[in-house]
Amino acid sequence: MNNVARKTNMDAAAVLAAAPYPFLVLSTDLTVVEVNAAYLKTVGKTREEMIGRDVFSVLPADAKDVDNERALRASVERVIQTGKPDTIMALRYCMSRQTPTGPVSDERYWSLVYTPVLDDAGHTQLIIVNPIEVTELYAHEKEAAPADAHRDFGLLTEGNILKRGQLLEESHRRLAEERARLHRIFEQAPGFVYIVQGPDAVYEIVNEAGYQLVGHRELVGRPAREAMPELEAQGYFVLLDQVMATGKPFVGREVHMEVQPVPGGPITEHYIDFVFQPLFAADGSVSGVFVQGNDVTEQKLAKEALAISNERWKLAIEGTGDGVWDWNIQTNEVTYSKRWKEILGYAEDDIANRFDEWEQRLHPDDHDTALAELHASIDGQPYYSEYRLRCKDGSYKWVLGRAEVVGRDPAGKPTRMTGTMSDISQKKEADELIWYHASFDSLTGLPNRRLFRDRLAQEVKKAHRTGTEFALLFIDLDRFKDVNDFLGHDAGDLLLKQAGERLLTCVRESDTVTRPGGDEFTVILTDLHGNAHVENIAEKLIASVAMPFRLKEGVAHISASIGITMYPADGADPEELIRNADQAMYAAKAAGRNQFRYFTRFMQEEAHRRLHLRRELRKALRRGQLYVHFQPVVDLRSHRIAKAEALLRWRHPKLGAVSPAEFIPLAEESGLINAIGDWVFMQAAPWSRRWGAQTGQPFQISVNRSPVQFLSKQNSPDWLTYLDKLGLPGNSISVEITESVLLNATSLVAETLLQYRDAGIQVALDDFGTGYSSMAYLQRFDIDYLKIDQSFVRDIETNAGSRAIAESIIVMAHRLGLKVIAEGIETAGQYAILDAAGCDYGQGYLFSRPVPPDEFEQLLASVPAQGGSGAAGRLHFRA
Ligand SMILES: Nc1nc2c(ncn2[C@@H]2O[C@H](COP(=O)(O)OP(=O)(O)OP(=O)(O)O)[C@@H](O)[C@H]2O)c(=O)[nH]1
Numbered sequence: 001m002n003n004v005a006r007k008t009n010m011d012a013a014a015v016l017a018a019a020p021y022p023f024l025v026l027s028t029d030l031t032v033v034e035v036n037a038a039y040l041k042t043v044g045k046t047r048e049e050m051i052g053r054d055v056f057s058v059l060p061a062d063a064k065d066v067d068n069e070r071a072l073r074a075s076v077e078r079v080i081q082t083g084k085p086d087t088i089m090a091l092r093y094c095m096s097r098q099t100p101t102g103p104v105s106d107e108r109y110w111s112l113v114y115t116p117v118l119d120d121a122g123h124t125q126l127i128i129v130n131p132i133e134v135t136e137l138y139a140h141e142k143e144a145a146p147a148d149a150h151r152d153f154g155l156l157t158e159g160n161i162l163k164r165g166q167l168l169e170e171s172h173r174r175l176a177e178e179r180a181r182l183h184r185i186f187e188q189a190p191g192f193v194y195i196v197q198g199p200d201a202v203y204e205i206v207n208e209a210g211y212q213l214v215g216h217r218e219l220v221g222r223p224a225r226e227a228m229p230e231l232e233a234q235g236y237f238v239l240l241d242q243v244m245a246t247g248k249p250f251v252g253r254e255v256h257m258e259v260q261p262v263p264g265g266p267i268t269e270h271y272i273d274f275v276f277q278p279l280f281a282a283d284g285s286v287s288g289v290f291v292q293g294n295d296v297t298e299q300k301l302a303k304e305a306l307a308i309s310n311e312r313w314k315l316a317i318e319g320t321g322d323g324v325w326d327w328n329i330q331t332n333e334v335t336y337s338k339r340w341k342e343i344l345g346y347a348e349d350d351i352a353n354r355f356d357e358w359e360q361r362l363h364p365d366d367h368d369t370a371l372a373e374l375h376a377s378i379d380g381q382p383y384y385s386e387y388r389l390r391c392k393d394g395s396y397k398w399v400l401g402r403a404e405v406v407g408r409d410p411a412g413k414p415t416r417m418t419g420t421m422s423d424i425s426q427k428k429e430a431d432e433l434i435w436y437h438a439s440f441d442s443l444t445g446l447p448n449r450r451l452f453r454d455r456l457a458q459e460v461k462k463a464h465r466t467g468t469e470f471a472l473l474f475i476d477l478d479r480f481k482d483v484n485d486f487l488g489h490d491a492g493d494l495l496l497k498q499a500g501e502r503l504l505t506c507v508r509e510s511d512t513v514t515r516p517g518g519d520e521f522t523v524i525l526t527d528l529h530g531n532a533h534v535e536n537i538a539e540k541l542i543a544s545v546a547m548p549f550r551l552k553e554g555v556a557h558i559s560a561s562i563g564i565t566m567y568p569a570d571g572a573d574p575e576e577l578i579r580n581a582d583q584a585m586y587a588a589k590a591a592g593r594n595q596f597r598y599f600t601r602f603m604q605e606e607a608h609r610r611l612h613l614r615r616e617l618r619k620a621l622r623r624g625q626l627y628v629h630f631q632p633v634v635d636l637r638s639h640r641i642a643k644a645e646a647l648l649r650w651r652h653p654k655l656g657a658v659s660p661a662e663f664i665p666l667a668e669e670s671g672l673i674n675a676i677g678d679w680v681f682m683q684a685a686p687w688s689r690r691w692g693a694q695t696g697q698p699f700q701i702s703v704n705r706s707p708v709q710f711l712s713k714q715n716s717p718d719w720l721t722y723l724d725k726l727g728l729p730g731n732s733i734s735v736e737i738t739e740s741v742l743l744n745a746t747s748l749v750a751e752t753l754l755q756y757r758d759a760g761i762q763v764a765l766d767d768f769g770t771g772y773s774s775m776a777y778l779q780r781f782d783i784d785y786l787k788i789d790q791s792f793v794r795d796i797e798t799n800a801g802s803r804a805i806a807e808s809i810i811v812m813a814h815r816l817g818l819k820v821i822a823e824g825i826e827t828a829g830q831y832a833i834l835d836a837a838g839c840d841y842g843q844g845y846l847f848s849r850p851v852p853p854d855e856f857e858q859l860l861a862s863v864p865a866q867g868g869s870g871a872a873g874r875l876h877f878r879a
Helices: 003-018 037-043 066-082 135-144 146-156 161-188 208-214 229-234 236-246 297-319 338-343 364-378 425-439 449-466 480-487 489-506 531-546 574-590 601-620 660-670 672-695 707-711 713-726 739-743 747-759 775-780 790-794 800-815 828-837 853-862
Strands: 024-027 032-035 086-099 102-118 124-133 192-197 202-206 250-259 268-280 286-295 323-328 333-336 383-390 396-408 414-423 470-478 512-517 520-525 549-551 554-556 559-567 596-598 626-635 641-652 656-658 701-704 733-737 762-768 785-788 819-823 841-843
Touching: 066 086, 066 102, 066 124, 102 135, 192 208, 192 268, 208 286, 229 236, 229 250, 236 250, 236 268, 236 286, 268 297, 297 323, 323 338, 338 414, 364 383, 364 396, 364 414, 396 425, 425 449, 449 470, 449 512, 449 520, 449 559, 449 574, 470 480, 470 489, 470 531, 470 574, 480 489, 480 554, 489 512, 489 520, 489 531, 489 549, 520 531, 531 559, 531 596, 559 574, 574 596, 601 641, 601 660, 626 672, 626 853, 641 660, 641 672, 641 841, 641 853, 656 660, 660 672, 672 701, 672 707, 672 713, 672 733, 672 853, 707 739, 707 747, 713 747, 733 739, 739 762, 739 775, 747 762, 785 790, 785 800, 790 800, 790 819, 790 828, 800 819, 800 828
Parallel strands: 559 596, 641 701, 701 733, 733 762, 762 785, 785 819, 819 841
Antiparallel strands: 024 032, 024 124, 086 102, 102 124, 192 202, 192 286, 250 268, 268 286, 323 333, 323 414, 383 396, 396 414, 470 520, 470 559, 512 520, 549 554, 626 641, 626 841, 641 656
């Protein structure tokens, strides 16, 4: 080597050594003859470790790769052969490096440029190896045209230093673009970004949001402590140091921060969410911190304001006395307010924030409904639910719950519900009281008409569902009006009260007794075992009412008539059943009261007939369809006609003869009896005069007077005036009354009877023996005659009881100074017994049927009245 050359070589060696790019000089046998500092740094070796060694033996262990070695040898071979530079593009090395989280194997790519140093003969003497890292470039190429990447590199390995330079330039340009793009992203990012580097945390990058947060001050290139001194006391630098030291990120949420954008200016407060992310150097050490986050001041303040307003609402609601609850549906946690707990008598700590604290306190009867209503409201129904909750002392309280879904997840599923609880126990009590008064009769405490209707409707539904039958009984007290009229309304009230109590004792608890009004009661009998069961109870009910009622004013006697209708046989709905029971009851009344009647189709027809008859009866008097027959009353001793009973008859042109037993009650109920009764009297009186004249002595005719007639004042005196007008003495008429007139006699009755006595009108007590047969009345009211009811006379020959009764009536009446008339004598045997018993008078078919006046007159002519002369005047009895 000449001097110049040597000098040149030496200069070259100095240049190589100083070059910032790694260089390695190889001999043609691939021994390392020179290496510069940059290369040593890249491979992490000392000069001594490399010089004089085979290049493949000193390459980093990770770089040793069979394919790589083959490519390298081939390239060197080409340089030696051709004396031209050669390039290997993108040789892949996997090099491991240490990081805080352990060794990481990096995939890196290198280009190797081999440049020959030729001797004068043009032969390759030395080879300069120049490695260039192309990892990023390779990645770009691959991204741009993955399929072609390898081909391009393949071409490059053919050796083209120009192309390599272009590639490097391109790579740098792209990197610069990428950096600019990142910058723009940082700049425009809505959140703040700061990047600080080095132990002093020097700001390297700050975006616009970052400046907005802390004010536009000088940051980049300045250490954080110096640029933002106000953060010192707030602990931010401690955090930075911590992240730098540990390499662990730090996350802050809603952290309070105060900054002074202008030195000496006002301090602004912020709340920020942020992340301190460590940045690592190539050697794995922490080189800086990437700070990224958001200013959440507004949200935080809004949230606080909401919380305050929620709190205010809670206070406002609780001020009304309501409790408040807040239910997190997802966690099933419920927050109950203090007042909520107070309503149930609990202290703040007594109740945990659990759903079951509410659920387990629900009244067993309300549990299912309350839960169902709550779940329905979760599904969108408005929540308004009344139920009972158990209090601390074990009692139950009625509350009203109202609530609303206040939170939903993105899918719309409810996540939160808030509600109130009002104490409505007092309102409920008031409601119950109102309900009680609206549903129960205050006098008897029994369900009233409204509740009766409800219960009946329920029974119909239940029986329909279960396929069972039940009975509806209508009970109406007989002639209850008389109790009021004779004993006073208070006594009537007391009797009704006692009657209600008695009825209750006759039925089972499952049956219902009500008082729809007046003197009317109903009984609903369920769980029946045949009609006999119903009849037994009806009998019991009748018997219980028939027992004397002890009232303040004295003892009252009354009876009851019962109408019975059956579900479903007689009616399918409440209305029909009520109508039918009423008709059946009416039938019981019409049949003589103090008894029960079933409703049947036949009864319904009867009801129609009655209605028709009542209409016709109104016209009967005007149309001359009524007439009077007379039946002789015979002196049993003398067999002479002592007097006559006037008996009303009705012959309807279409219906024919209508029985008095049928139309008299209709006349009584309609009030027609007053006019009819007077008419009968007016008919009888002239006949009395005529027959009196015929027989030469006053001829008494008895006229029936209904209790109804006693209650109407107007007619009583008229009879006397009428008799006066006819010039008849009072005893030409006797009045027949029934026992019930005396039983509940008012002063009006007493007065009328007194007037009769004063006028000489005699009084006969009809149907004696069938009612109460009270002796006391007989004396008190100056009765003249007792008429033994024909039911005793009918079986007097065969029934010892009837005979005994008849005989005792006769004895008793005589003791009291009364005469006795036996009704319905049909046989000589009956006559004989009565005569033997001392009965005074008799009437019946044995002597004569009731006959028209002209016939009676003939009878009278042939058989003169008592006191008349001649044996011919005796009635001849048919045997
Ligand atoms: N004391 C009292 N009487 C009442 C009450 N409600 C209704 N009444 C009376 O009860 C009587 C009912 O009479 P009715 O049922 O029509 O007739 P009755 O006298 O019982 O005769 P019959 O039913 O035909 O046997 C009427 O006089 C009413 O004024 C009450 O709460 N207390």
